Amino acid sequence: MTYFSRTKLHSDNYLIKKASAKVAISFLFLVCFFSFHLHAVAQPRNSTIRLGSSLTPTTTGKSAWLSPSGLYGFGFYPQGNGYGVGVFLAGVPQRTVVWTANRDAPPVPRTASLVLTTDGRLILQSPPRRDVYIVTDASQKIAAASMLDTGNFVVFNSDEDIIWQSFQYPTTSILQGQHLSAGMELFSSVSETDQSTGIFRLKMQHDGNLVQYPVDTPDTAPYSYWSSFTDGKGDNVSLNLDNDGHLYMLNSTGFNIKDLNTGGYDDTNRTIYLMKIDSDGIFRLYSYRLDRNGNRSVIWSSTSDKCAPKGLCGLNGYCVDVDREANCICLPGFAPVIEGNFTAGCERNFSSDSCKSDDGTIQYTIQAAENTVWEDNGYSEVTSTTREECDTACYEDCNCEAAMFNDGKCTKQRLPLRYGRRDLSNSNIALIKVGIYSSINEPRKHADEPKDGNGKVHTDILIIGLSLIGFAIMVLVISGALILCSRVFRYKRFSTDSNIRLCEIVAPISFSFAEIVAMTDNFQEEIGKGSFGTVFKGTVMLNGLTKVVAVKRLDNISNQGEREFQNEMRIIGKI
Template sequence: MQDDGNLVQYPVDAPGAIPYSYWSSSTDGKGDNVSLNLDNDGHLYMLNSTGFNIKDLTTGGYDDTNRTVYLMKIDSDGILRLYSYRLDQNGNRSVIWSSTSDKCAPKGLCGLNGYCVDVDREANCICLPGFAPVIEGNFTAGCERNFSSDSCKNDDGKIQYTIQAAENTVWEDTRYSEVTSTTREECETACYEDCNCEAAMFNDGKCTKQRLPLRYGRRDLSNSNIALIKVGIYSSINEQRKHADEPKDGNGKVHTDILIIGLSLVGFAIMVLVISGALILRSRVFRYKRFSTDNNIRLCENVAPISFSFAEIKAMTDNFQEEIGKGAFGTVFKGMVMLNGSTKVVAVKRLDNISDQGEREFQNEIRIIGRTHHRNLVRLLGYCHDGANRLLIYEYMINGSLFDVLFTPERRPCWIDRVEIARDVARGLLYLHEECETQIIHCDIKSQNILMDENGQAKISDFGLAKLLKPDQTKTFTGIRGTRGYVAPEWHRKLPVTVKADVYSFGIVLLEIICCRRSVNWSLKEEEVVLEEWVYDCYQAGEVGKIVGEDDEVDIKQLERMVIVGLWCILDEPTCALP
């Protein structure tokens, strides 16, 4: 906390100057003696010396009973986070707020001579060309040269230098010289000819020379800066000197007997290595065959979905005795399977009357769910592709679907639990839309396709109608999909479909979660039949409290925010604003 009232994060041992900060509260000039405060309801905010609230970092309004504990800390990755811990759910933790979502933002995360690369929203450290980690597996220790740097002169033939590039990387500016340069080649030459230059930065025709170590590095694809690193390689002169040191007789010729003995020893060593390698390979092949023929050993369920035979599926489900659900493309049965030495309850989905569309359904389930891993997505444990039989094995969700939970009066969740359910669904969709290697449009988000586990956590299921998008693709044309009442307007207008089709469906589901009623209910009054129209009318009239009922203890401000989000999701015209 600085004297000017600004809360700032700097890397260790960095001067307190603006270029070195990687996050700030932007509250400078708002008063003196500023403090950071955390209330029991998760409200994180800043006060000045007069007690005036100068900034809200979170709006609060979360559970403030003794069931939830809030913890704010700087994690080991340098990011400031606010966590909530649900004590009634075995300490289930969730992040309410963080200073940044960019895990490469904290400067110095990768140590000296290393730079941070964002890979699927995870920070990954890479050493400069010609460098290796000081401590393998611990990138905060930085990187060091993997070659000798005794001299930059080539006279003695020990070392030659070449220039290698780390493109689109940014570093701390510690230049000792700036060169008038218009091309990258000229910048490389300027550094190569300067013994003091160990790295050069080339950006938009400007060239600056720097010494090692480099720090605060990260890859930024929007930045055209190129780090040109001087890397040493051994010259062929060493080979010449090595031969010059060989033993010679008085006439200057190499002793023939020494040469013959040396070659014999080398040949014998090669023969021993070949025989040893053959024996080791034979032993490993034998062990692999023995492993493959053991029917009780399978790949770990955490690695990939397991392939089952149809006979195994029949035994697993006791010949499909217990039906637990039915959908458009198949029936779901309850089963038991042995995985990793323990018995696990599973849900087995059997695709009926396989047509071309049903086959595509099956292929999509395998291809998509098999490579997705998120706590708010139902996990695919295995599959069967045996003749005409197509089956999928999922983890079993003991509490059924969100549809059952919301619309069964005795199972209706309290307001706090409904808020958590909405967050779970949103997290799952965010993963599908933005964090997967291949962007996925679910195409059928509805309360029936959201399942509840034993802890009341919501998980998105049924990827059969999903549409994959290529990394450089943002929209797609396809036939109408999904379920009536949850389908976005662009489906009916034959417009290209984007991830916003799922956003529309999420808006409908969010309103169902808030109100604990179906999107269309013909048993109600005419003005209340269509849920989104009724909620919109209540919002305009300033009567949002009507939509949750009198029995619910609801934070009205939180309710209003959730209603606004739901209505934003389902607006026909994105340019329209709520009053």
């Protein structure tokens, strides 16, 4: 009996536990169902981009496909005088571009369109240009696409598998949940408004080191300007960014080998974080507040020295730190290639066709840029010298365009010089060979010795030349005035002497000009032309009879024409 009661009690307990488990499972199912339902309701419609969908950059049309929350957008953004295509932050007032497609292609006009074609191609159409593929390496045909709330733009095949995603091809930025794998690089943009490839890069090297370089340089230490100093940590080290702003590096086993920024910031939906290599060559970690103001803050940067990026001031320019801001200055005798664009570098403002003039005198002077450091590409070294001897060595060498002098060591250089910056702790002096003509027109801020007498000589020559030119112009004006007066005088003398006396030698009678006009009816009927005039038909009353006469009128007023006319009259009178 006791056994039966215990068995029954055990059976009842089992039934109670089983019923409780069913209730718990049912409750969990209901919670999951309602959570899924609420999540589905929260999703905006048409978050999936279907075949046949298209975008245009005009404000009246649909210019971007947004993520479900509207935080990110994929589509057109303003670029120069047209538009580019990429992923950008659409949920904050500052529309920051985080990924760019075909970034070095020219901007497209407002008539362009972005199309997910019915045959599974994502292309940019801009007639009369050829179609440009946005997704070029998808292994299969595209069946659909989506802009995710993570900032990742993805495309799917017909089985709804991801076959391509923008996170695999970063351009300037790393977003939350994204990583930069070994061998991958980020490239800066030209500027905040021009997303074309700039002049700096950040590379996750296969040796585990994260390094910054100028573009088009070897991956070697002399060209780097920032490093994580994690070389030797393995082949599969990656750079990662978490939702709380934690920026760190993991090796292939998932072990954290270095924290660049420890994070621990707001990881709610009110703030997002992104890492970006900026156009000035520094990569920074930003936070964006997802509120009405959309404030952006820098919470970490690779360096605070804005002159650290090599090549910031272009060729023949060097960077000077002024109140923690980068200021670019050209070498003596040089001027900016593009005013306002310091990365374009500097060019000579004098001619350098020949090292020496015809009489063998050197046409250059040496000017200095002190406490500046440069890439050393010397072709000849002069040891155990003074600065004056280094000046002279470059001054007398036609192949020498510059020289570096530091602690008794003189190295001759050829232009252009690059990666220049001022470093007050470094005693290096850049000695630049400058044409003497350039020193007349510009202040010698970097010269360390007074100007010699050549400038005064050339100023005197310039004054004499201008005086001779002015005198020649004055002579030409006076000569022209005399010639004009002479011609006017001859014309007046001839026109006022109407009674030309020919009757003293020949028979013809002289007439006044008014009588000739009357007899030819104001020179109406032309009957021929002579050497110096035109012959007209006329009538005249002589001795009560009307006579038909020929009247010749001179066309040109000249002494020769007058003499010829008189000779002609004498000959006619003798017939």
